[in-house]
Amino acid sequence: MIRKLDNSNEQVADQIFTIFQNSYKIEAQLIGVLDFPPLSRSAKDIKISKTLFYGFSENECLAAVIEIVIEDNLLDINSLTVDPKYFRKGIAGILIRYILDTFDFKEALVETAVVNMPAINLYKKYGFVEFKRWTPSHGIKKIAMSLKSVR
Secondary structure, eight states, X not given: OEEEEOTTSHHHHHHHHHHHHHHHHHHHHHHTOSOOGGGGOOHHHHHHOOSEEEEEEETTEEEEEEEEEEETTEEEEEXXXXXXXXXXXXXXXXXXXXHHHHSOOSEEEEEEETTOHHHHHHHHHTTOEEEEEEOOTTXXXXXXXXXXXXX
């Protein structure tokens, strides 16, 4: 089941934080870095965030979270995390499809590490295409992908 999450609620922010930590630790290992910026985000940061959070629950347990911003017909996927206990069940794809089907946008954007092939392949499956590569100050090479709306 997918539902909008009230990240201003401390308990909900803590649940989102836990999913982020569990998932991003695995991603940091995949990328091969010890200092991974998303891991420094606190539950308090999540609680005060103005972004939108949607969660996928299985058996009333939060299994995955997608974080988005919608502004000027631009849909920006800020994060998509699945708790490792729920890996390989297609949940990330379900959340992507939900967001793409629910919101009106002209273009959707997402960024990830160049070496994060599972994420890149997942976004390609939904029609995202690469448009940029760069290395930010933290040193992790990134890729940006976009999807033009067909509506």
